[in-house]
Amino acid sequence: ETGVTQTPRHLVMGMTNKKSLKCEQHLGHNAMYWYKQSAKKPLELMFVYNFKEQTENNSVPSRFSPECPNSSHLFLHLHTLQPEDSALYLCASSQDLAGVWYEQYFGPGTRLTVT
Amino acid sequence: DAKTTQPPSMDCAEGRAANLPCNHSTISGNEYVYWYRQIHSQGPQYIIHGLKNNETNEMASLIITEDRKSSTLILPHATLRDTAVYYCIVRVETSGSRLTFGEGTQLTVNP
Numbered sequence A: 001e002t003g004v005t006q007t008p009r010h011l012v013m014g015m016t017n018k019k020s021l022k023c024e025q026h027l028g029h030n031a032m033y034w035y036k037q038s039a040k041k042p043l044e045l046m047f048v049y050n051f052k053e054q055t056e057n058n059s060v061p062s063r064f065s066p067e068c069p070n071s072s073h074l075f076l077h078l079h080t081l082q083p084e085d086s087a088l089y090l091c092a093s094s095q096d097l098a099g100v101w102y103e104q105y106f107g108p109g110t111r112l113t114v115t
Numbered sequence B: 001d002a003k004t005t006q007p008p009s010m011d012c013a014e015g016r017a018a019n020l021p022c023n024h025s026t027i028s029g030n031e032y033v034y035w036y037r038q039i040h041s042q043g044p045q046y047i048i049h050g051l052k053n054n055e056t057n058e059m060a061s062l063i064i065t066e067d068r069k070s071s072t073l074i075l076p077h078a079t080l081r082d083t084a085v086y087y088c089i090v091r092v093e094t095s096g097s098r099l100t101f102g103e104g105t106q107l108t109v110n111p
Helices: none
Strands: A004-007 A010-013 A018-025 A031-037 A044-050 A053-057 A064-070 A073-079 A087-094 A110-114 B009-013 B018-023 B031-038 B045-050 B061-064 B070-075 B084-092 B105-110
Touching: A004 A087, A010 A018, A018 A031, A018 A087, A031 A073, A044 A064, A044 A073, A053 A064, B009 B018, B018 B031, B018 B084, B018 B105, B031 B061, B045 B061, B045 B070, B070 B084
Parallel strands: A010 A110, B009 B105
Antiparallel strands: A004 A018, A018 A073, A031 A044, A031 A087, A044 A053, A064 A073, A087 A110, B018 B070, B031 B045, B031 B084, B061 B070, B084 B105
């Protein structure tokens, strides 16, 4: 138990569906991250939020829409996905102060299958 | 961030030391070496990090060569639960907390 929870743990959705992934951290961190891990590929950083503000978007398609209403919650809204978007989506959190590294704590991930 | 090279897979017998190598020949003076691991279908877990001195914690030891072009993560007494993908990441500490993961090494601990 890392203090970062993700729901749902598994999700199957059609290409025309709209769904949302939820992440919550109970660690008092101010930064939250979304990563994507496709089969046999390295983790890819998608989005970074710091104090609820998006600070990084790594050229992620607009069919993925993040939302960070407060420092404890992070959502990833999904719509009109493609089968190649099937992957493990991981959320992480950390302290993030300029010029200082802090350990990232990862959630268990949501296994997404797009049919 | 400097590029790292790790073997794609390694095997280790349970109870023996697991030595995982990482090459980072282009590392610069202000870049640290970080190790994370990811057990199957779980999120990555921080293990250890260091700059130039050897480091040890309750999980592992990190040995960095004097020229800092390579390092070795040592799990002193590997258990079946240590079976995971191990990632070596080199980065500047002052660039915040973001991480860039490579392919890693799949360590399989055999009974």
